[in-house]
Amino acid sequence: MSKVVEVHVDLAVHEVDRVFHYLLAEGMTVQLGQAVRVPFGRRSVVGIVVGFCAESPFPKLKKISEVLYDGDAVVTAEQLQLAHLLAEYYLCPLSLILRQMIPFRLDSSSWPQQQMRKLLVPVVDNMPADLSPRAVKQCEILAELLRLGELPREEISSPSALKQLMLKGYVREISVPLEPGTIVAQVSNLICPPQLTIEQAAALDKLARALMADQPSTWLLHGVTGSGKTEVYLRLIAAALEQNKQCLMLVPEISLTPQMVSRFQARFGSRIAVWHSGLTPRERLDEWQRIKRGQTQIVIGARSAIFVPLTRLGVIILDEEHEQSY
Numbered sequence: 015m016s017k018v019v020e021v022h023v024d025l026a027v028h029e030v031d032r033v034f035h036y037l038l039a040e041g042m043t044v045q046l047g048q049a050v051r052v053p054f055g056r057r058s059v060v061g062i063v064v065g066f067c068a069e070s071p072f073p074k075l076k077k078i079s080e081v082l083y084d085g086d087a088v089v090t091a092e093q094l095q096l097a098h099l100l101a102e103y104y105l106c107p108l109s110l111i112l113r114q115m116i117p118f119r120l121d122s123s124s125w126p127q128q129q130m131r132k133l134l135v136p137v138v139d140n141m142p143a144d145l146s147p148r149a150v151k152q153c154e155i156l157a158e159l160l161r162l163g164e165l166p167r168e169e170i171s172s173p174s175a176l177k178q179l180m181l182k183g184y185v186r187e188i189s190v191p192l193e194p195g196t197i198v199a200q201v202s203n204l205i206c207p208p209q210l211t212i213e214q215a216a217a218l219d220k221l222a223r224a225l226m227a228d229q230p231s232t233w234l235l236h237g238v239t240g241s242g243k244t245e246v247y248l249r250l251i252a253a254a255l256e257q258n259k260q261c262l263m264l265v266p267e268i269s270l271t272p273q274m275v276s277r278f279q280a281r282f283g284s285r286i287a288v289w290h291s292g293l294t295p296r297e298r299l300d301e302w303q304r305i306k307r308g309q310t311q312i313v314i315g316a317r318s319a320i321f322v323p324l325t326r327l328g329v330i331i332l333d334e335e336h337e338q339s340y
Contacts, residue, residue, distance in 0.1 A: 018068065022112070023054055023061040024060045024061055024112070026110050027107065045087060046064070046065070048086070049081070049083055049088045050081050051079045089115050114318065129192040133190055135186060155179060214246050222253050225250065250329060255282075260324045261311065266337035267316065289305075305324065
């Protein structure tokens with residue numbers, strides 16, 4: 015890897031709306047899209063790695079101070095490409111575009127901390143001979159741990175017995191990251207698709223063939239309210255999922271999101287993420303991480319959802335595309 019790193023600092027000012035060159039510290043590695051802290055004049059600022067180059071025209075370069083957020087990239091290569099196109103088209107600082115793609119400001123303390131779960135694990139492989147049978151609670155806890163391998167700490171009914179087991183060195187506590195929660199829960203029974211009308215089948219056939227062609231194309235699905243446009247969306251999305259592609263469903267207003275989510279949930283279960291400005295900070299980060307890790311195949315949201323990090327995007331649907339809110 016080249017040692018000259020191109021960093022775009024998180025300052026929405028036209029005078030610094032360009033890349034700055036930095037060197038890597040000894041033993042440090044960085045990747046495209048990572049957030050880094052860099053010296054900038056007399057202060058330290060946060061920026062995003064946007065590229066690399068073999069050499070720099072500037073003679074004296076400073077070194078990157080640190081890589082942030084455990085080295086996880088905060089934007090993808092596709093998002094960087096989109097950000098550059100939008101910044102050029104709208105003549106605005108690249109930082110303003112990049113901020114729309116990240117759930118929180120890079121230099122903000124509002125990022126929710128990683129939730130951890132406390133687990134108990136046995137240190138011994140068998141029931142110790144010196145553990146008195148009269149210590150009934152201790153024996154019960156250790157026996158259960160030996161049987162299951164681990165137990166959540168909150169399930170222990172006798173804290174005093176647990177404390178004694180830990181003091182004796184038979185049990186220890188570990189902390190593991192808690193998996194992000196989901197806004198859309200799994201349903202027990204998914205509904206079966208209804209029979210398509212002749213008009214719906216004809217429209218779906220054209221859209222499905224365009225999806226199979228794997229070439230960008232734009233289609234307008236016109237029909238009065240209640241004519242079955244949403245069912246065509248659902249069938250097209252199902253076809254995209256079979257091809258391991260992701261789908262983005264945009265609605266003009268946040269208030270329309272729950273209704274759309276309910277209909278999609280009945281068909282696709284919990285494979286759905288929700289994205290709009292009404293989410294709490296915890297929900298926003300959890301959904302962003304699920305999308306970024308590829309743990310969801312469908313995203314439903316308002317306009318800002320166009321910036322989520324979908325890497326296998328196959329279908330984008332603008333519901334009620336004539337609405338002025340778009």
